[in-house]
Amino acid sequence: MKDLTDILIVGGGIIGMATALELQSCDGAAKITVLEKEATPAVHQSGHNSGVIHAGVYYAPGSLKARFCRAGVQATEAFCTEHGVPFDRVGKLIVATSDAEVTRLSALGMRARSNGIDIQDVDEAALRKMEPHINGRAALFSPSTGITDYKQMTAVMANLFVQRGGIIRYGEQVITGRETSTHVAVTTHHGEIHAGRVVTCAGLQSDRVIRTFGQDPGYRVVPFRGEFFRLLNQPDDLVRHLIYPVPDPERPFLGVHLTRKIAGGFTVGPNAVLAFKREGYKLTDFSAKDLSETFGYAGFWRMLAQNAGSAVSELTASVSKRAYLKRIRKYCSHVQLKDLSPYPAGVRAQAVAPDGNIIDDFLFVRSARCLHVGNAPSPAATAAVPIAAHIATTLFEPHTQS
Numbered sequence: 518m519k520d521l522t523d524i525l526i527v528g529g530g531i532i533g534m535a536t537a538l539e540l541q542s543c544d545g546a547a548k549i550t551v552l553e554k555e556a557t558p559a560v561h562q563s564g565h566n567s568g569v570i571h572a573g574v575y576y577a578p579g580s581l582k583a584r585f586c587r588a589g590v591q592a593t594e595a596f597c598t599e600h601g602v603p604f605d606r607v608g609k610l611i612v613a614t615s616d617a618e619v620t621r622l623s624a625l626g627m628r629a630r631s632n633g634i635d636i637q638d639v640d641e642a643a644l645r646k647m648e649p650h651i652n653g654r655a656a657l658f659s660p661s662t663g664i665t666d667y668k669q670m671t672a673v674m675a676n677l678f679v680q681r682g683g684i685i686r687y688g689e690q691v692i693t694g695r696e697t698s699t700h701v702a703v704t705t706h707h708g709e710i711h712a713g714r715v716v717t718c719a720g721l722q723s724d725r726v727i728r729t730f731g732q733d734p735g736y737r738v739v740p741f742r743g744e745f746f747r748l749l750n751q752p753d754d755l756v757r758h759l760i761y762p763v764p765d766p767e768r769p770f771l772g773v774h775l776t777r778k779i780a781g782g783f784t785v786g787p788n789a790v791l792a793f794k795r796e797g798y799k800l801t802d803f804s805a806k807d808l809s810e811t812f813g814y815a816g817f818w819r820m821l822a823q824n825a826g827s828a829v830s831e832l833t834a835s836v837s838k839r840a841y842l843k844r845i846r847k848y849c850s851h852v853q854l855k856d857l858s859p860y861p862a863g864v865r866a867q868a869v870a871p872d873g874n875i876i877d878d879f880l881f882v883r884s885a886r887c888l889h890v891g892n893a894p895s896p897a898a899t900a901a902v903p904i905a906a907h908i909a910t911t912l913f914e915p916h917t918q919s
């Protein structure tokens with residue numbers, strides 16, 4: 518006999534678990550099953566990130582990122598408060614260190630304000646008062662940025678879901694999905710499950726999983742390692758806030774930032790270098806399959822051609838600790854080479870279009886019975902609860918093939 522479930526969720530990261538909880542709260546009688554290929558929740562991106570509750574400063578006005586991130590700050594804080602997950606609204610300073618950065622900072626401030634984000638201008642003297650160890654010409658202050666532990670948050674979501682009658686099957690990898698007019702047949706190494714609706718939230722494997730369901734995702738995941746260091750030998754008051762550089766318009770990521778950790782201490786990172794394995798956290802991790810897919814994808818080479826300068830400088834910062842340190846010393850000259858101690862890296866699932874463009878916004882792929890979360894990069898941990906609410910409201914809407 519086949520296993521039957523009303524709703525099947527693929528992926529036990531923060532988006533999968535938030536979606537499971539949300540769908541359960543919409544329909545307490547529905548049988549909802551989560552399939553996760555690893556042995557525990559949040560093994561990949563949701564357990565290897567900066568732990569920042571982003572306020573929504575950077576995102577294009579009107580984008581899904583802007584909308585869901587803004588709502589995500591309150592939703593994350595509310596979830597953490599209700600369920601005893603530690604968080605701290607520490608605030609963040611985005612620090613400009615040159616004339617060019619001061620100009621870009623003011624454009625960033627305008628973007629934040631048009632997103633409805635509380636953002637305050639800070640001049641050099643005020644910055645020195647706020648952060649005596651930080652050097653900069655000017656800064657933007659975002660008081661609502663915070664920190665938490667997304668791995669713990671995901672684990673709490675998973676426990677709640679199970680306590681309320683949900684089913685999570687760990688160690689079960691989805692191999693194929695076939696949609697019919699009455700159900701979706703999903704196969705794993707353990708057998709077949711028939712579901713009325715399917716949501717996939719497969720992170721670094723999202724494009725592959727979408728393809729196994731017979732859909733064209735319209736992008737390929739290119740994995741980027743984000744390397745961090747823990748800062749040793751620092752006073753507790755090294756910084757009171759999170760310290761970010763002004764983002765470089767040539768680079769898709771936010772830059773190496775100095776982050777207070779919710780469990781104590783500080784990290785710096787992450788940079789962004791091509792990973793040789795989608796779920797490979799060590800520099801030496803290598804997958805012939807992953808690498809040949811990346812190198813065989815024309816979109817990858819087009820992206821590389823469009824971002825050649827930043828690719829070289831990211832690689833330099835990866836192989837040379839001294840080059841990495843230079844990025845931090847730009848705004849915090851207090852840090853020395855001996856203070857940088859290895860800290861676990863993360864791997865970002867970056868969706869790249871066939872024309873080489875890095876897909877910036879969150880992306881969903883629909884069919885009649887399936888909703889696939891395609892691109893969900895940062896700030897998707899912050900935005901997980903609103904993303905889940907969006908999935909819950911759209912999953913049962915009729916879908917017309919475009």
Ligand SMILES: Cc1cc2nc3c(=O)[nH]c(=O)nc-3n(C[C@H](O)[C@H](O)[C@H](O)COP(=O)(O)OP(=O)(O)OC[C@H]3O[C@@H](n4cnc5c(N)ncnc54)[C@H](O)[C@@H]3O)c2cc1C
Pocket residue numbers: 527528529530531532533552553554555558559560561562563564565566567568569570571689690691692718719720721722726743787862863864865866890893894895896897898899900
């Ligand atoms: C270095 C780094 C720093 C970041 N910093 C921040 C930050 O500070 N703030 C923020 O908001 N966001 C941040 N992010 C982004 C955030 O972590 C991710 O956007 C978010 O965790 C995505 O969650 P997810 O559930 O989509 O993916 P994941 O957490 O990757 O989960 C996907 C799950 O799907 C499972 N899976 C895949 N394929 C299958 C299959 N075939 N069958 C069964 N299971 C499958 C995987 O095992 C995995 O558990 C950061 C990310 C990185 C990498």
